[in-house]
Amino acid sequence: MTLLLRVLACATVLLAPLEGYLQEVHPHLAKVAPGLLIVSWVAQRVRQRRWPAPHQLHALLALFGVVLLASSAVHAGDQFTMDYAQRFLPFLVITAVLVDVVAREVPVRAVLGAAVGGALFAALGALYSLVFEGEPRATGPLEDPNDLAYFLVVALPLLIALPARKFLLPVGAVLAAGAAATFSRGGGIALALAAVWLVARRGVSMRAVAATVGGLAVIGLGAVVFAGPVLDRALDEKKYIAATNVDTRELRWQAAARMLAANPALGVGPGGFRSNYAAASRNAEIDEQQPVAHNIYLEIGAELGLPGLACFLGAVALAFVATERVLRVSSDRRPMLAVQASLIAALVASTFLSEQYYLPIWSLVAVAIAAQVRVEERERDACVARHQ
Template sequence: MTTLVAARRDLRLPERSLCAFACATVALAPVEGYLLAVHGQLAKLAPALLAVTWVAVRVRDRVPPRPHPVHGVLALFAVVVLVSAAVHAGEPYALEYTQRWLPFLVVTAILVDVAAREVPIRSLLVSAVAGAAVAGGGALYSLIAEGESRASGPLDDPNDLAHVLVAALPLVVPIVAARRGPVSVLALLAGGVLVAGAAATFSRGGGLALTAAVALLVLRKVLPLRVLAAACGVLAVLALGGAVVAEQELAKALQEKSFIASTNVDTRELRWQAAARILTEHPLLGVGPGGFRQEYAGASHNAEVDEQTPVAHDMYLEVAAELGLPGLLLFAGLIGTAVVAGERALRRGADRHQVVAVQASLLAVVVASTFLSEQYYLPLWLMIAVACAADIRTGSGSARPARDQ
């Protein structure tokens, strides 16, 4: 009898490992910079283990992934990336950026499947908040202990960090709404760290993204106005206290941000114009993955002498310039598929707090990416995966109780 129980436990081990690796992939993504500081390949370990375990479990069970329209869009987008990379194989950044694109597409497909089967959606959301909270703590540490004028933490660019933190913030709502004792309390504390960390980056794009996400949560009646008002009151008191304690440091940071902001407006306009010019000249397949960096100097007529290989600071224009109109349409199709999937899951009775929070997080990413190149960060792909997984879970014959989601 003991042997039988042990055997049954062993049979469940791969599934538990699948859940652990999926959550680790999500939780460690926001602190990738810290992992890279330890070892150049350490950040790839969790996704690699997830992929290997996923293949092993599916082969063992002889069960293919549950189909969803997003798989078709992901496959077509991967084809465009590969064809564009092949056409521009001689370009210096083509291989490097192709190797950035493909893992995100593969991990997204895997996360859709495991979140629709073995891994509770709630676990992925908790992991995302936990990882982002650690990144937020790093941001505050860099500001307070290391004396940085703008928090950066595990990422080099404060704006990128703000995007990661703001994208995780809506996910606190369903965790707190579940009212599961210590987890809810920890989620509230994590939310405070996320807000403080995002504020310490002084990112305007992050502020706009947060405003859009909160507005959606309120409009969809997931975040009550009284709760929002109370949270704003607490944050205002804390912000006032921080301003009094660190008045000189805050004034210096605001002065530097004001100078940087005026410069950013000019440089971003130059880069957007260059990206649009590249798209006009190469509408079919663009200039290849990473090609914007190579072509920017020529397309901008050397507008930035001290920055010859920048990013476009607009996710959509950068994707369009590098992969052409087909790539842009398929990329937008991935986001649109997630939006439709989320709405369908809501109509079928999915956990409202979870799905609306995912939609708010996706909206934050979409808004922030108007000013940033965020296609190589996990929040976008995670929200697409979770929305589509919720759709699969609530589909005919595949729904699970809301508490399991």
């Protein structure tokens, strides 16, 4: 059963960025690994008669769930409420399950490696879609290039935690090339800030950063030489989209802020941003009446109110606190510095995207808390041993 939990936990993380490919095979195939993980975890804990070690995150996730259900009940008549509530709630459950599984059965590096592996496959798909399928911007396993960039830039900092050093450079090159092929400005900003954090915390050296930048320059030069027409078309497409995105995102952020101000207690319900956008924006976008907010903080706040937003930010804050506690006592700093940098990349990228329905932030929070639980259990065992 332990092996099964390890496989399912890693599969859940690895397959997350490949959701689009899985849905092409069957609409519900992407739910199989998480569903089996939850069922197997429950069966294992019942068999062992052993339940998760309590942590503040469990209370926060439970409160988040209560807010989500209460908001859903109040806005049950909305056309999107039940669908989005059913999409959101499993992420809270999966986060709690991953905390316990990674704290007991699955090594932290195995989960981080699974995240990198899934992103690597997604990056290869991204490059294939751009070069061979003629897409103006890389999509691959995800319909939106910006969502794809989110997965790739969040995975890149995790490379410093992996032991297989000789493979890191080529894997990093593929991830970076795939992210660049999406032409996502938010992804670029997120990755730059994550790199600054790693340098500041001495997770990577300036020499490594310089070598990475040089490698990206070589890749870019090769792309210009061998795929010039494709790049020209993609850049023209991006210029057109970029000018539109700046205006539309400002409109959507303003609309989300109005919804939050008008409904601070429980928001407008899960998915309510879409159904209320036309009214809140005063029909600012005639051709797009039901969009997403393109900002995770404003969208969660608008849909679940201030309590929901506080729960989300509280979970992220607990993750950062947990990583710092682990760093103080750990001889190997790389895994937790990698998690911190990836969280920063995810949070920055989510300023321009609505990513609460994708796994990276939730899995990173889970890994951070699980690492803290591991350390605390070792300290308790050592304390007991000293007193015997």
